[in-house]
Amino acid sequence: MSPLEQTWADKPGILGWLSTVDHKRIGLRFVVTTLVFFALAGQLAAVMRLQLARADNHLVGPDLYNQLFSVHGTAMMFLFAVPVMEAVALYLIPLMVGTRNVAFPRLNAYGYWLFLFGGVMLFVVFALNIGPEAGWFNYVPLSGPEFSAGKRSDFWAQLITFTEISALIGAIQIITTAFKMRAPGMTLARMPLFVWAMVVTSFMIVFAMPSVMLASTFLITDRLVSTQFYNPAEGGDVLLWQHLFWFFGHPEVYIIFVPALGMISEILPTFARRRVVGYVAMVVALVTIAFLSFGLWVHHMFTTGLPPLGMSFFTAASIMIALPTGLQIFCWIATLATGKRVQFAAPLLFVIGFFFIFIIGGLTGVMLGATTLDSQLHDSYFVVAHLHYVLIGGAVFPLFGGFYYWFPKLTGRMLSERAGRWNFWLFFVGFNVAFFPMHILGLQGMPRRVYTYSAASGWENLNLLSTLGAFTIAVSMLVFLVNVVMSLRRAGRAPHNPWNAATLEWATSSPPPAYNFATIPVVNSRTPLWEQKFPMAEVTGLPDILPTVLVTRLHDAEPDHVAILPTPSLWPFLAAIATTVMFVGSVFTPWAVVWGAVPVGITLIGWFWPDKEEAARMLSIEVKPSEGEARVVALREALS
Amino acid sequence: MCLRFPELAAVLLAMTGVAGCEREQRRFSEPSGDALTITTPLTDIEAGGQAQPAVAKSPYDENAFAISEGQRLFEWFNCSGCHAHGGGALGPALMDDVWIYGSEPDQIYSTIVQGRPNGMPAFGARIPRQQVWQLVAFVRSLSGGLRKDVEPGRTDSMQMRPAPSQTQDNP
Amino acid sequence: MTARSTIDVSRLPTYAFGHRSLMWWATMGMIAIEGTVFAIAIVAYFYLRGQSEAWPPSGAPPDLLFGTINTVILLASGIPNHFAARAAEREDLRSVRLWMVTCLVMAVAFQVVRALEFTTLNTHWTANAYGSIVFALLALHTTHLVTDFIDTVVLTVLMFTGPLNGRRFVDVSENADYWWFVLAAWIPIYFTIYLVPRLFP
């Protein structure tokens, strides 16, 4: 073993598994965990579709049905859609920017464990009949102390705390890694669009998530210690919840959607054999989407009787956000049009599926953004159709494209193309059969979240059709699962760069070694692997007796200093357990916040406290900032 | 059974115990018959000083949903009219630990069903048994007589009394 | 093929202060998140204020005494904080120890007064939405105060016991940045809790 391998290797066995801080191991685990939650939440949807397949059905009663859709929505949003994008990013971004780990490896591990424990908690409490019951946006007063007895809504509120902390950690991680750890020469203008998309997403997370954390904290204190935030009789207000929730909730949709845009911008050019058209316009569009997304939360509240003038503003913002999204779509079509002959591989199929489905969702979104139309469509099955067209078409299809695309990099195995086609067509057809009829059901007056409907309503046939579509989707997911399992068992490793793609993650082996790159490449292009002279240079002299990474400057990515990253540790795992105990305890008693903080504090101090031997090794390679300065200037000259 | 996935039973039982399950049940109706039939005599005044009968277990003392239903009925049936919101007015206070006719579930049940001298009407013919038991559980929670995790929080109305889950336990 | 050229980074510094360091970005991320929490909580305060005819709806506004004393202490704590950060950048261990201990003493004083502050708010979180949001704001700030206090205690102990190396001074400097945030956040919260009920009753 070379010193480099030795330094970056994890301990063997279960201890190594629990204490790893390798972004790839954690990232892969993270992706798999979110997919398990996706599968579980999908099964809940299947039960709901069975219940709705017939009028006046008695398969499940209202109590269970309410939990089913609440857990389904909560899990899909908080345990799948947002985290899966972050999980993919935490795996890929260090590879894409040419570094060896994320900026805060131990924090990364903590964020994952916390997410895992929070997600497991949701499904455990659901199995125990303590599942959330007031929908994924959990409106007060239905979720408040008077109308939601027991602990169901408290667990919902604490699930939010778990997942938001994890998401916020991921966001800080992504911003710092993308901004400060890019390979030398990878200026901001050369950063892959997926990384841009994730940076934009991360900023949205930072400013959106605090709102829902505050809202759910107010909710849990209303329930547990009788605060009056949402009690109209004591100066509280039920719309306060909706404002706080949707101030987060609308950006949330874009937090899910923007990473998918980034994935498309990686996949599509590879198969069109062409750089993406309008790179700068794409980045500007992403940033514009992020800004606008904070200005349209009220379009979820058009029917609450807010003043009409204010609503016009939000209508304008809601409709205008279609512009940057449209711009991206046009640029991709232009990329396809000006590229070489298109290769119809499975990843691209899913991207093409995105166009067909998402554009419908976008157009119905414009309808919902219009105040007048919204008054008819809001909270009907039309909205259920719309949100699935946007989220599945806009995010899950690109995500599956991403799975097919990056699977060889993650596992070293190729997925079967043939199975991929089956997967795609079943998913595509099943999706449209399941969700298109819901538009019509909404127009026929079917409200969302009803556990049954009468035969006289005339909704039965379309609902039955929708259920058939849902089960077609389930079959397509089985095909995907079988494809993954068979591919993993097949012999034969995937090459470094099976798709002949352009970005840095394809410059290393599949799967990459623990240290990602034997030497850090120097980049002089937006599509380095397509350029003749890659790499134009390599970085040498990174110390290898400790895990070190090169920190570069924000805008021009010139080498700035060498950062020593923390080594594997069990403390993040222990800290996550302590945090879990505190959060779950606080569902039952406010004092858990006090006594629960003690183990959290202890584990965090244990995590922080430096190891003597390691500190000595750090000293041995230490170069003080005052000493290194002259060298930086010389490097800059060498690069330019 | 509170478990939906029997295969998880062993793990889950070890983790959380069964207590949570009863707390979260939403029992909309009770099977007619014995379940709610009180087994003790409806009065605790027995000729000849006989031994106290076994105390009937309240079916809802650990059921948060039923207690919150009791809370709603307490207002709907205008119990507040005499007992205020538990603080007492025409009728005695229910939040303290002074019980004229006993604090055991069956005693409160009898009080509601049979009435008591000096003003408490008999509601036996007017309130179905299930709802009486819901009221019993709620009344017991008013004085902090139940487990904290099943007692209701504040209501969405003027705060005339502390929420049962906020009161000190009266053993 | 010509031989690849190389960039040798072996003499680059192994840590750096300010926005060059990764720690700075983590701290700023934390500040952005927590700052948003404070901002939204204050917006919620004004939203609830808009729902009510009188403010406070009943009773007196919070007593000024302890809150104002605390504001003075907190502003004063900026001085040792500033010098602690400076000393860290000079890597002057003795001064770092001195100023950090000074910071701690002030933080203890602050927390004692904060405890008194809670008793003179003239409301309770169960009383009405006004009471709830006032307690929420003060509790939020106190949480940051206590966590940063513990943070500082641990760092100070480390400064005395070791093991030390250069990058621990970066930790001290970032800890100081965070304290600036806790300090800066207090000003709008003080204004909101203590002055708004008096200026806009």
Add this chain to the structure above:
Amino acid sequence: MNHQVLAPAGPLSSEIAQLFWVFVAVAAVVYLLVIGFLVAALRRRNEASMRTALRTVSVAVAITSVILLGLGLSDFFAGRALAATPHDPLRVRVTAHQWWWEIEYSDAQPARRVRTANELRIPTQRPIELELTADDVIHSFWVPSLQGKKDLLPGYTTRLDLIASRAGVYEGQCAEFCGFQHAHMSIDVIALEPQAFTAWYDAQLSAAAEPQNPVAAHGRDVFLGSTCVMCHNIQGTDASAVAGPDLTHIASRRRLAAGTVPNNPANLAAWIRDPQALKPGTHMPATQLAGDDLAALAAYLSELR
């Protein structure tokens, strides 16, 4: 079907339906154009020139802006038309409960205020102004054939105008999730010709009908002697509780339990005997009654026209 967004029965819903078709037409054209370009890009033989591509993108962006602006404006003007203050409206207060609708017609004379439940009768051609509020959680009033929806929020009073152009029954349903029986919280809006409406209104002002036969008379005794009186009101009797729907004229209504089942004596008896079987979670408890008593009670209530 009488609960369709696209089968409007009044000027307000017509306005929205027309706007919807405008949006759909524009959306269809846009969709076909974009997909057309996509397919062309995928199936082309030769690479398109970069200049053409960029020019097309710019034009597409410009067209998109114009379309979005047009749609936004058409929504704005439609919204203004809908928000116009109606002349001489009939004011009705609607209070939503878990899971039924309490309806009170306002009138300057308190004695002429009509209270009913789950069924809103209105005169045709006359604007109705609803004052909406909720007693417990958030609900939403939605009668698709007549108007878009509006939420009913505890602590707020919201307003909604309705106009029915022609007589008919228009069904609606609570559109904001409100708990166990959100699915069974329907409201019937019955538009009557003005004279018919006045006749109905005057009939509603009267007290409950006296029982016409011994069975019904026994039924009334059962009602007044059992659990019913804890929640319900029947004008002209001792039953005066307000926790549940007013039953003074229950027999005149189309459906029972907020649209759960059609209103007939058999359903009425089934509902009283075991409401939880029809509407699990409803706040109405099962009533233990002997067979004769139940039949008599149903007979009595069925006479309350």
